[in-house]
Amino acid sequence: MNVNGFQSSRKKQHNALKSVSLPAEQDCYEGEHLARLLELIRRGIESGRHLDGNSLPQKIWLKQQFAIGVNDVTRVLERMGPCNGMDRSSPQNSFRSSRKAPMVQLQVILVAADCNPRWLTKHLPSLASSRKVPVIFVRDNKEGSLRLGELVKLKTTIAIGVKARGNAINRLLEDILHGNEAGVAKDNVKL
Template sequence: MPIRNKAAKDIVDGSLPQRPDCYEGERLVRVLKSIQRGVESARVLAGNSLPEKIWLKQQFAIGINDVTRVLERMAPIADKGSSAQAPCLRLQAILLAADCNPRWLTKHLPTLASSRKVPLIFVKDNKKGSLRLGELVKLKTAIAIGVKAKGNAINQIIEEILDGDEVNDGALLEVH
């Protein structure tokens, strides 16, 4: 079953589930390398007019507070659809360090993300998940990273991950 469908079913009490499909080990390395290539590709296609840190902030909500803020600004999505206007900023997915300590820092994110129909991608690396996520956005650590829906190479790779497709190490995705 793809991650997109599992996220809501695995969240019972708002705590981070211990999931067998959590990205770790060699699988995590492949996924993070693919996302990194997507970041580089999107950066090249966008041009180099902005400093890298500012450009990264346009692509990602970085950190628990920023991810929470963006999620709270998104309107909750009813199961039958909503007649409200779409928000200006939408998260495609959230990368979350599953080995965050203390757990209460991220306890609210699964429930909030589920109410906005934003899937979670758990990252676990022997208590170093936040270090791995930090590398992705050129910081020392990052417990949570929200991927903003921009329609670029990053979003195409995240879509493949959410659909349960194995990420191709050699392929560099192009924006159509």
């Protein structure tokens, strides 16, 4: 390969990385919009915890509601399987599925856009897209991972997957995803 071919190849790789790692503006929350979103989710977590009762320790309860961290989110997404209608009833798959925990579905994924290095999360949007799971990017002047960590009582976390359990948190996020955030904010003020 000549020098010019190598440079054009590197430009293509750089452009491909930029297109994968930069979130679309409609999926990115920052500033006051981000603060409002995180406050709504935090209130949803508190009310959901009180509705479920306090029989479980907080960390265990949070693990039941969320996939926390890039590895956990990736693992849950991979177990969900692609949403293309393929037949998954091969003998090998049925044997493996009988030994694993029940399949968990994710409703939405929150990802810190300030992740460094970016390659840690660049696979999540395409993987989530193939599973039809929306991704919300959190951008807060290099503190997105701190803000996400506060939600799940950790110092930092780069990604959080909200498990679809049909609870108050899921209903709240469903309203946010469908653009009913103003109505949700009014409801939460009354709490």
